[in-house]
Amino acid sequence: xxxxxxxxxxxxxxxxxxxxxxxxxxxxxxxxxxxxxxxxxxxxxxxxxxxxxxxxxxxxxxxxxxxxxxxxxxxxxxxxxxxxxxxxxxxxxxxxxxxxxxxxxxxxxxxxxxxxxxxxxxxxxxx
Numbered sequence: 001x002x003x004x005x006x007x008x009x010x011x012x013x014x015x016x017x018x019x020x021x022x023x024x025x026x027x028x029x030x031x032x033x034x035x036x037x038x039x040x041x042x043x044x045x046x047x048x049x050x051x052x053x054x055x056x057x058x059x060x061x062x063x064x065x066x067x068x069x070x071x072x073x074x075x076x077x078x079x080x081x082x083x084x085x086x087x088x089x090x091x092x093x094x095x096x097x098x099x100x101x102x103x104x105x106x107x108x109x110x111x112x113x114x115x116x117x118x119x120x121x122x123x124x125x126x127x
């Protein structure tokens with residue numbers, strides 16, 4: 001199991017997963033500057049993510065390009081899974097309770113949740 005990521009790491013990781021492969025300079029300019037983050041901070045975060053196994057890097061024309069080894073959607077699924085295991089002791093009940101109280105769920109998100117429930121029911125029937 002990979003080491004958990006912090007909020008800032010997750011934000012950088014999502015950016016690289018969605019826009020990579022990218023150099024530290026590209027991420028610093030396009031993501032870091034609007035967030036008020038220095039290039040050195042972006043470098044530190046990206047290297048931390050690489051050492052934790054969340055990013056890979058390859059030298060292209062003398063410059064390292066970083067990339068996520070998995071698509072952004074899979075990355076977020078893994079992060080959520082890690083959150084459920086670490087913070088909720090593996091139980092989805094608190095997460096479901098939170099969703100039932102959420103007031104800003106869009107129609108698209110509601111449709112996605114209904115699809116998830118249908119898939120879970122289908123799996124249960126097969127067991």
